Amino acid sequence: MQDVIIVGAGPCGLSAAIECERLGLNTLVIEKYNVVHSIFLYPTNMQFFSTAELLEIGNLPFPSPNEKPFRHEALAYYRRAAEHYKLNIQPYTEATGIERHENGTFSLHTVNRQGQQHTYEARKVIISTGYFDHPNYLGIPGEDLDKVTHYFREAHPYTGMRVAIIGGSNSAVDAALEIVRVGAKVDMVYRGNDLSANIKSWVRPIFESLVMKGKIALHLNARVTEIHDSEVELTHNDGKIEMLHNDFVLAMTGFRPDRKLITSMGVTMSDDMDKPRFDPDTMETNIEGLYVAGVIASGRNANEVFIETGRRHGALIAKHIVANS
Structure with a gap:
């Protein structure tokens, strides 16, 4: 039984794992691909809008010769952060379902690249999935062409x-x-x-x-x-x-977060079914013990939440979990 399972090893998911571990919570991160897969999907030569300092997690310095770092620097930094804090990450494992039991604990169902299924148990769950798997399609004739x-x-x-x-x-x-x-x-x-x-x-x-x-x-x-x-x-x-x-x-029409897990759990959504409702002071949804962190907490405009803001969600969540343990 894990204290906390985090779904998603993006910058905000890694930040949440670090903050939970700091407060003594046994933490497991489930990731569909590998760490910071969304950044891996950025254009090869992309330069960030934010400074290196604003991309830092876990108070780990982000050294860069550039005021605004590039994609390859960020990949190296977040790999180093995961290694530095010895985070327990299960890569190439997709979360396929989640259920909450009467005693308040959770079961998270997963499948790996080999098709093997496994169920993990946890007292709390944080959903920190990204959005690059789900582009906003135009819905026009010819959009499915190879070009x-x-x-x-x-x-x-x-x-x-x-x-x-x-x-x-x-x-x-x-x-x-x-x-x-x-x-x-x-x-x-x-x-x-x-x-x-x-x-x-x-x-x-x-x-x-x-x-x-x-x-x-x-x-x-x-x-x-x-x-x-x-x-x-x-x-x-x-x-x-x-x-x-x-x-x-x-x-280049943008992307949208995958809310399949939270909607299947019965998380209350906004009137247009576009944004989960949660307590901004704790990031807890209406499902007790289920939290959101990072871009999953945004609305239709995924740019509502950046790394520089979403990285702070983990500290709020960890503090709330410990205070209510």
Whole structure:
């Protein structure tokens, strides 16, 4: 019987495990892939918006020569944090179900890569699953073509190609900048009349300069409404239809948290079924002993919770568990 089982070994899940262990709680982390899998899925050359200090967990310094660290630095840092605190992590194990018993304890059902099933017992459970497994699909014809992806890793495969990027966020802008550098022709399509106001301040001038020079064709107030083998169909807000020659489509439309475990437990959701209800002082849901940490606590906009804020959830939870033990 574990004191605490944490589902998810992202930065916020690792932080929760560290805080629980610090207070003497026996902790097990269940992870579908490996530590910080969501960061592994970031673009290869991605630079964080936050400083290294704001990404730290467990008061473990994050050394970086850069004010804002890169993906590879974060992967190394969180691996080191897990090793430093000797966290008990069960990787490549998916949590498939959870149930609460009359005595208040929990059973967590899992399956590993070999298909072997196992059930773990715990007094408390923290759900800290991420969201990169679940992209926001457009729901348009042609989205299932091989030329379409919701994940951008690196620019090289798009050398000399005509690429449509759907979206107006940091991920879309970053992808556009990298792809242009390898000689691709970029059409960026966004339904709004301007890009997100949250675009990194040091990136926006570079992007706007490339638009002015014609290196990136920016299509505002427009949507991709159909994808073909060699074209994409744009529908402008005024109803005009435009066809663009195209080789690849990057749908940078964001992701959503997986709430399957918490909804199956009967966690109360917001009126639009988009956000779990929990006590912000303890992160405990309406199910006694079941907590949320990290992006799972956000609403439809996953950017409500960043690493720099979600990393603090673990301390609130650990303190509450010990105080009520």
